[in-house]
Amino acid sequence: MPPPDPVPAETDVAVIGGGVVGLFAALFLQRAGRSVAVLERAAIWSDASGANAGTIAVQNKRHEVVPLTRLAIRLWPTLKAEYGIDTAYSRPGGLRVAASETGVARLRRDAEKQAGAGLEIEWLEGNRLRDCAPWLGPSVRAATLCPEDGQASPLVTGIALSAALRQRGVALCTHAGVHQIARNGAQFVLDTPRGPLRAGAILIAAGVWSADVAALLGARLPLAVDVNMLSATEPAPALLDRVVTHADGVLSLKQYGNGTCLIGGGWQGQGDVSTGTRALDYENLLHNMRAAVSVVPGLAQVQLLRSWAGFEAVAPDSLPLFGCLPGLGEAYIVAGARGAYSQGPALGAEVARLMLAGETELDLTAFAPGRFAA
Amino acid sequence: MIGTNHSAATDGADADIAIVGAGPAGLACAAEAAALGLSSVLLDDNPRPGGQYLRHPAFATAPEDPLGADARRLASLLAVTALPQVSYRPGATVWDLPAPGVLAVAEGERSGRVRAHAIVLATGAYDRPAPFPGWTLPGVISAGAAQNLLKGMRILPGRRVVVAGNGPLLMLVAANLLACGVEVVAIAEAAPVSPRLWRALPLLLSQSDLLMQAARWRYAFWRAGVPFLQSWTIAHATGADRVDGAVLCPLNPDGTRDGARARSFACDSIIVGYGLLASVELLRLAKAALHWEPQRGGFVPVRDAAFRTTVPGVWAVGDGAGIGGARLAEAEGRIAAHAIATTRCHRGDQRRLSDLCARWGRIDQFRRGLEQLFAAPLPPHGPVGDETVICRCEEVTAGMLAAARDGGAESAVQVKAATRLGMGRCQGRNCLPSLSAMVAREQDASPGEVAWPMPRPPARMIPIGALLVESLPPPNLPADPHLPRKRAG
Ligand SMILES: Cc1cc2nc3c(=O)[nH]c(=O)nc-3n(C[C@H](O)[C@H](O)[C@H](O)COP(=O)(O)OP(=O)(O)OC[C@H]3O[C@@H](n4cnc5c(N)ncnc54)[C@H](O)[C@@H]3O)c2cc1C
Numbered sequence: 001m002p003p004p005d006p007v008p009a010e011t012d013v014a015v016i017g018g019g020v021v022g023l024f025a026a027l028f029l030q031r032a033g034r035s036v037a038v039l040e041r042a043a044i045w046s047d048a049s050g051a052n053a054g055t056i057a058v059q060n061k062r063h064e065v066v067p068l069t070r071l072a073i074r075l076w077p078t079l080k081a082e083y084g085i086d087t088a089y090s091r092p093g094g095l096r097v098a099a100s101e102t103g104v105a106r107l108r109r110d111a112e113k114q115a116g117a118g119l120e121i122e123w124l125e126g127n128r129l130r131d132c133a134p135w136l137g138p139s140v141r142a143a144t145l146c147p148e149d150g151q152a153s154p155l156v157t158g159i160a161l162s163a164a165l166r167q168r169g170v171a172l173c174t175h176a177g178v179h180q181i182a183r184n185g186a187q188f189v190l191d192t193p194r195g196p197l198r199a200g201a202i203l204i205a206a207g208v209w210s211a212d213v214a215a216l217l218g219a220r221l222p223l224a225v226d227v228n229m230l231s232a233t234e235p236a237p238a239l240l241d242r243v244v245t246h247a248d249g250v251l252s253l254k255q256y257g258n259g260t261c262l263i264g265g266g267w268q269g270q271g272d273v274s275t276g277t278r279a280l281d282y283e284n285l286l287h288n289m290r291a292a293v294s295v296v297p298g299l300a301q302v303q304l305l306r307s308w309a310g311f312e313a314v315a316p317d318s319l320p321l322f323g324c325l326p327g328l329g330e331a332y333i334v335a336g337a338r339g340a341y342s343q344g345p346a347l348g349a350e351v352a353r354l355m356l357a358g359e360t361e362l363d364l365t366a367f368a369p370g371r372f373a374a
Numbered sequence: 375m376i377g378t379n380h381s382a383a384t385d386g387a388d389a390d391i392a393i394v395g396a397g398p399a400g401l402a403c404a405a406e407a408a409a410l411g412l413s414s415v416l417l418d419d420n421p422r423p424g425g426q427y428l429r430h431p432a433f434a435t436a437p438e439d440p441l442g443a444d445a446r447r448l449a450s451l452l453a454v455t456a457l458p459q460v461s462y463r464p465g466a467t468v469w470d471l472p473a474p475g476v477l478a479v480a481e482g483e484r485s486g487r488v489r490a491h492a493i494v495l496a497t498g499a500y501d502r503p504a505p506f507p508g509w510t511l512p513g514v515i516s517a518g519a520a521q522n523l524l525k526g527m528r529i530l531p532g533r534r535v536v537v538a539g540n541g542p543l544l545m546l547v548a549a550n551l552l553a554c555g556v557e558v559v560a561i562a563e564a565a566p567v568s569p570r571l572w573r574a575l576p577l578l579l580s581q582s583d584l585l586m587q588a589a590r591w592r593y594a595f596w597r598a599g600v601p602f603l604q605s606w607t608i609a610h611a612t613g614a615d616r617v618d619g620a621v622l623c624p625l626n627p628d629g630t631r632d633g634a635r636a637r638s639f640a641c642d643s644i645i646v647g648y649g650l651l652a653s654v655e656l657l658r659l660a661k662a663a664l665h666w667e668p669q670r671g672g673f674v675p676v677r678d679a680a681f682r683t684t685v686p687g688v689w690a691v692g693d694g695a696g697i698g699g700a701r702l703a704e705a706e707g708r709i710a711a712h713a714i715a716t717t718r719c720h721r722g723d724q725r726r727l728s729d730l731c732a733r734w735g736r737i738d739q740f741r742r743g744l745e746q747l748f749a750a751p752l753p754p755h756g757p758v759g760d761e762t763v764i765c766r767c768e769e770v771t772a773g774m775l776a777a778a779r780d781g782g783a784e785s786a787v788q789v790k791a792a793t794r795l796g797m798g799r800c801q802g803r804n805c806l807p808s809l810s811a812m813v814a815r816e817q818d819a820s821p822g823e824v825a826w827p828m829p830r831p832p833a834r835m836i837p838i839g840a841l842l843v844e845s846l847p848p849p850n851l852p853a854d855p856h857l858p859r860k861r862a863g
């Protein structure tokens with residue numbers, strides 16, 4: 001086993017947090033020629049990015065983040081060829097289903113907006129719906145099909161992304177949680193248990209702890225924390241061939257090539273960030289399974305192998321906190337986007353552009369962290 | 375209350391005690407509880423009561439049952455399931471402890487939560503996985519499985535067998551095979567012939583019948599001319615698509631194989647039994663403190679004298695709390711029932727309790743004697759070979775584990791994520807112990823110091839259909855699915 005990367009004395013950019021946001025940012029910053037060190041409190045990819053459902057969907061996102069998500073969907077399939085990063089990405093297309101009147105209404109509203117934004121969205125009900133997805137249960141009244149929706153494997157991605165970064169000389173410093181940040185002129189001095197680091201710029205990508213890290217610089221940011229549950233089944237016979245999401249936001253469902261189904265949907269577990277505990281909530285877990293079986297009845301016969309809960313940071317308006325921390329020099333933050341796994345490569349690429357050139361490809365000014373300034 | 379069909383439990387509980395596991399430990403606990411006037415729910419995932427030891431009523435005992443007459447007394451425990459104070463529920467898998475005093479149960483149309491004032495985990499044990507090259511070949515059978523085949527179905531695992539492993543269960547299986555007319559080609563016992571016999575003897579005398587039985591076995595091996603190789607282990611199994619031979623070799627003092635002195639034996643099956651591991655999945659989920667006692671089944675719960683774990687209201691008894699055999703399991707189940715009676719309603723019979731404790735003490739002395747006698751290095755005894763499969767469910771080889779370590783996986787947790795080891799149907803029961811032993815060896819540490827991946831419910835896999843039956847209040851659906859669902863921070 002190779003020893004963990006030492007914390008360098010100095011670097012151009014210090015990325016705080018080794019999840020999907022921090023690592024993709026590190027990739028694009030390094031490619032632009034910057035020296036980058038990722039400071040990670042625990043192990044790389046050990047929090048939300050390693051525990052999530054791997055849905056890479058656009059039609060279940062808020063309208064405001066559709067362009068950002070589509071940028072990510074352009075990037076995901078290029079990672080293998082461009083950077084040698086295997087993600088097990090595939091794009092089987094997604095079905096967003098509705099089972100109630102309000103759900104159907106929401107689906108219709110969203111579909112119109114999405115079509116207006118240039119997304120390819122197909123409305124399905126009745127026989128067309130059953131023909132497209134004979135495995136759906138009778139409770140499903142309508143669905144929209146979006147060919148851009150897909151999935152990747154968080155396990156595969158994390159390993160490949162870390163390996164690619166190491167190979168490119170990015171220091172991945174584990175067990176190096178940042179507990180103090182001082183400013184020394186234009187430079188930042190970050191304290192970790194494995195030694196201090198001087199950096200010309202910093203990026204806070206610490207997931208649900210991002211507000212805590214920002215607080216080290218005196219910045220106050222609101223971040224709510226969801227405790228999402230997720231369940232994995234045994235390798236099952238082929239049950240579904242699309243990525244499924246739900247108009248009520250109560251289900252995410254997919255089946256991987258080996259037969260494993262992942263069942264999520266934002267059902268809340270127990271625990272909180274302050275204690276670090278994340279546990280299942282028995283009744284919500286049952287509700288989650290019921291939502292899944294009512295949409296794909298074939299799941300009732302499948303064995304459940306494991307369920308877990310993980311933290312997801314969400315800004316109060318569920319839009320990303322993206323950009324410069326006002327008045328703090330070269331300090332940036334990317335956190336709080338709902339479903340940030342989907343958007344990971346785009347958030348990384350765009351924040352790298354912002355840090356390097358002061359501008360982004362998309363107009364992301366609405367996501368500036370300053371919007372919450374009192 | 376005694377003898378009535380009424381539960382002593384009140385305030386919404388299903389019973390005073392919920393017992394998980396209907397082996398000797400769980401049955402004895404239910405019996406003693408009933409005698410004390412306490413009601414119990416006895417949950418077991420098998421269709422029949424009896425656990426590993428008593429499950430086969432048609433052949434209640436094997437030809438060479440070490441427990442002899444005692445086996446019949448233990449078998450009488452099966453009648454407990456018919457007591458009015460005992461609600462015996464076969465085919466019920468306990469998959470989590472979602473709240474204090476609550477068990478989550480998958481049981482077909484009866485699936486749901488069981489509530490009780492005290493929980494007794496009597497979950498038993500399973501064969502310790504011991505990978506070596508060829509261990510996944512057809513014809514390699516674990517000692518426990520061989521014993522179950524013999525006892526349950528009178529099926530012989532082969533005609534010419536090699537027996538390799540460590541501990542008393544191994545000897546029992548070998549003696550049974552011999553008694554059934556199987557040719558036992560050789561026995562490799564990892565424990566050395568030791569002067570410890572003389573130290574262990576006084577302890578062993580506490581159960582003289584079992585000691586005599588062991589002496590008779592050794593005599594039978596000697597008479598049949600079976601080589602009994604002590605401080606030997608299995609190096610590998612040979613054969614293309616089935617076992618056709620075993621290579622045995624001596625163990626060095628440091629616990630590695632001495633390949634230079636290996637010997638080959640032709641055989642058509644190999645019985646492997648390097649001891650048992652306690653089934654502690656539910657204890658892990660309950661966050662009970664565990665400690666490392668390799669000879670008692672790996673990680674076992676920290677318990678007080680009445681077998682309380684560190685989790686309030688949760689007791690652990692029998693092999694699932696530390697391997698000790700059926701007699702010890704029975705005594706522990708009974709003692710726990712008394713402890714619970716005392717906490718519940720100040721009942722309890724002090725004389726009976728002190729008799730039970732004295733009996734437990736004698737059996738435990740014997741257990742300690744056996745442990746001294748069979749103390750041996752844990753497998754794997756040296757490299758297992760890159761091609762050897764460690765995780766059968768996900769087909770992960772030792773080579774893939776090594777590659778993950780070279781690739782930067784720092785811990786057992788990360789190796790699991792990198793290789794999918796332990797993510798299959800057995801949920802890691804049959805491979806995580808090997809991984810932790812391998813990581814420990816690399817780090818020159820005890821497997822007790824290697825952190826395990828976080829346990830995740832269900833404790834055993836369950837059909838999703840089992841989660842559909844319990845009636846629940848309607849869920850709180852998010853008004854706007856995008857917004858934060860848990861308002862905090
Ligand atoms: C169960 C579940 C299912 C989900 N499903 C999906 C899905 O299907 N699709 C999707 O798009 N999104 C999904 N999400 C959301 C998604 O996982 C997250 O939005 C995303 O992974 C966040 O990435 P991150 O890099 O911001 O944070 P993280 O992956 O949490 O990384 C932050 C890192 O920062 C480290 N850190 C914290 N404090 C410090 C410090 N002081 N110093 C150094 N390091 C520190 C942490 O240890 C952590 O490793 C899901 C989330 C959960 C919990």
Ligand SMILES: Cc1cc2nc3c(=O)[nH]c(=O)nc-3n(C[C@H](O)[C@H](O)[C@H](O)COP(=O)(O)OP(=O)(O)OC[C@H]3O[C@@H](n4cnc5c(N)ncnc54)[C@H](O)[C@@H]3O)c2cc1C
Nearest residue numbers: 395397398399419425426427468497498518692693699700
């Ligand atoms: C395969 C095997 C064969 C053995 N053969 C012999 C033998 O022939 N002679 C001998 O003297 N000793 C034998 N032993 C040892 C002996 O069985 C034990 O010492 C004795 O049975 C211990 O009793 P117990 O009650 O602690 O556990 P067990 O008898 O193992 O009973 C535990 C019970 O709990 C159930 N259980 C576990 N977890 C759950 C859960 N989550 N939900 C529901 N139910 C659960 C199990 O399925 C099992 O029925 C054998 C052991 C094994 C593993």
